[in-house]
Amino acid sequence: MNALFLGMACLLAAAAGYWVFGRGKPRPAGAWAMGALLASFAAAFASYASLVADTVEAVVPHVARLLSNSASVAAATSVLAVSFQVNLAREESRRRTRSRVSLATIVVFAMALLFAVEQMTHRSPQVYALYLLLFISYLGFAVIDFLMQAVRHSNSTRRLSVRAGLRMAVAGCVCALIYVAYKLTRLVDLGLGLGLINGNSECSSLGGRCAFSVTAPALAVLLICLGLTLPAVAYPISQARRRRWEVQSFEALGPLWQDLSSAMPHIVLPSVDAENASAAATDSDFLLQRRVIEISDGILALRPYRRREVQEAAQGTVDVGTVRGAAVVEAAVVKAALVGLKAGRLSDNAAPPSSEAASRKDLRADTEWLLLVAHAYASRTVRVAEGGQPEPVGA
Template sequence: MISILFSAVAILSFTAAVYWARKRRAHRPAGSGVMCALLMAWAVAFATYTPVIGDAADSVVPSASRLLSNAATMTAATLVLVFLFQLNLEPEVAHRRTRWRLALLGIVFVSLAGFFAAEQANPSSTQYYVLYLCIYVSYFAMTVKDFLIQVWKQARNSRRTSQRLGLRVAAIGCFVSLLYAGYKIFVVLSLGLDLGLITAHHRCSALFTPARCAFSVTAPIVSALLIVSGLTLPAVVWPVSQYARKRWEARSFAALGPLWDDMSTATPEIVLDPTALDGGSHDPDFLLHRRVIEINDGVLALGPYRSLEVQKTAQSALAALSPQPKHPDAIVEAAVLSAAASAKRTGAVPSWPEAPQAPGTSTREGNLRAETEWLVQVSRAYRHSTVRVAAEQCGRVGGGSAT
């Protein structure tokens, strides 16, 4: 079971590395190369935990799988920090800090290799193994601590929901990594003080039994999965959210058709110059912005034609309905605008009391989504029977206005 899990995590990390390394039509996001290397390091680290690769390495040099795993783990921890440097800092500052971290990582590699060689030369002594662990744990804990500070700071300042969530998931992974580091410190103290609580070079065959395996094996797996998934989440969510946004824009553009037709027929001057598309004729965002602007211009132009009688008639007609329809304010506004547009088209001179704007107009957020959602409700309300009833009762058949 444990071998299958290690293999699955290694394959998953490798697959994620390929995802980050793939070519993109648009500009590659910052840190793509570092993230790819980070995932490859995790893949190597967990591959060495599998009996096939671990035993193969140990058959060449005893305990070589431990050295490979620790080296890959430290590399991954360093690259996680470098990844955040590239995202959060100015390029010059990020480059300077990255060089310092990589230089320190190189020194640690050399030190570990030296103590590992000394350990191989003196297999009966645990002194070199303890020194080896001291360096490994110290560097790993320091890197995780710095990474946690960067993640927590960025999570508080990020505006994107997916990024905030991903960074918080990565922060949880950091806490799990600190549990792993704490366990390693306990091992160092036990072996260094000869307490006999931990045996050196113990290999786990299960995730939770004995209990030490939960810290030495399970904790690194959980930590790696949380950190990698947390940092990858924004990159995965972004194209999905972009697709959803464009789909919403296209659907909203089509839903605004009835309202736009009425506004543009009554006030053709609101239609912007069709030759000024600037290449945006197929861009849903551009087209939706344009349609919303034109409709709002039409609503303003029809201001003097808004009939208070039509508004009250529509409100009374809605009050008599049971059950009450959704978005009653939008239905009333549709009746008012339909009557106003008809009056404008027939050349009527407005002499009736002007209807006030729909409730919530002044408090509605002035962004594209809020405006679009409101106008879509009004456009869909054109099909409601109340719009026709209000027109007929106010002396207009099929779209006129009260006079």
């Protein structure tokens, strides 16, 4: 278990360092609270390792328990601080965080005092019972406080990563409550002198009594930590995937945009000023949005050249009930309209705009529709003869 707990402690300590010092400036809101949370969890995991416990107890007997419990109090307080900063207004978050930190400081100081008294009284069970009551009271309060917030916001948030992370944290809270229940049972056992739980035996496995005293809090730390950091980890991944899609979409729309802009140069939007040109040239969202607007303007400008007979002929070659079929029809109409524009031949019976295009309400939906049109336009799905009539391929 030493390797497991120490490995997790090192990983969490590295994550804490990155969160506080590796995020650049200005640091995002909550960076220090998240760093404190990860550092507290790292200390908690390290305290579970018998190697660390034996080392510190060689200096001060039985102090490993105090260090472990203090780390748990700090971790619980940090979890609340992060939760407050995410879910509450700035001033309210600061007010609640200050009150929880003050309370946690008092609790840790009192625990240290009771620990010292316990050692001076030869490990008095009564003093230890007071110590344990203080510890589990704060821990139970903090866990229930966070659990209520996590359940409420996991049902209302729209982001999948946040919802999954909060539900993972809820599972961690359940493990923490199991640990609290175990400590309460231990407290009752001490108070009544039943001797049901042997608190002096060391844990060498993750089962048996250790499932409640070590495994449950370790799982709570792990699940809450993963749950709170999941959105932050998922965000850059989702952003990278979004940028990749934007670049690929921009390139896929190239052939259609090239033909439209060559025939109608006025649809190309003015260049940005020199001050913002370098930033705009690498902004995939800006470039894609610009290209979608220019293609949409070009298709709109072709309305006088859209021929109904071309549209009807193309509809006879595909399943118009599908979006892909509608895109093939639209590509044929646009291709024929470009032929008519170059020949200066207006349509006597203009084809109406595609209903699929009219139903798109945002950039992504517009892009997905135009990608289908551009694919059909560039492929050999439909050709347009010199007279502007579509020639289906493969019929």
